[in-house]
Amino acid sequence: MKTYNKIWLHFVWSTKNRERLITNSLKFKLIHHIKEYGEKNDIRVDTINGDMDHIHLLVKMKPIQSPSEIANQLKGEPSNWINKMKFLETDFAWQSGFAVFSVSESFVNKIRQYIKNQEVHHRHVSYLEELDNI
Secondary structure, three states: OOOOOOEEEEEEEEEHHHOOOOOHHHHHHHHHHHHHHHHHOOOEEEEEEEEOOEEEEEEEEOOOOOHHHHHHHHHHHHHHHHHHHOOOOOOOOEOOOOEEEEEOHHHHHHHHHHHHOHHHHHHHOOHHHHHHOO
């Protein structure tokens, strides 16, 4: 019998010192790169979006994976890629930690919509205000 699971995780991490480095142009490239990198490394990134200083990801995790492993992979390689490609005039880095929340199957679509609407959401609530409400 094949292992059956529905383990959904909502990840959030910010740029180092919450620097507003993720321009629209970089965000488009970064989203594409993280999804592609995830596919190549057997990490299912369902939805990804963010703002200038952080990103949100909805990931369907496999039972053999750990949240730390997923975050380390999806943070480490893409930040190295940004620097290697010299998309910015300064070095790019993520903060050292991350936030991760389990998502019930019944809330997956709600979280997808929340992630997709980050630009609109952050016109009304800053990232720091959002963290204070968690």
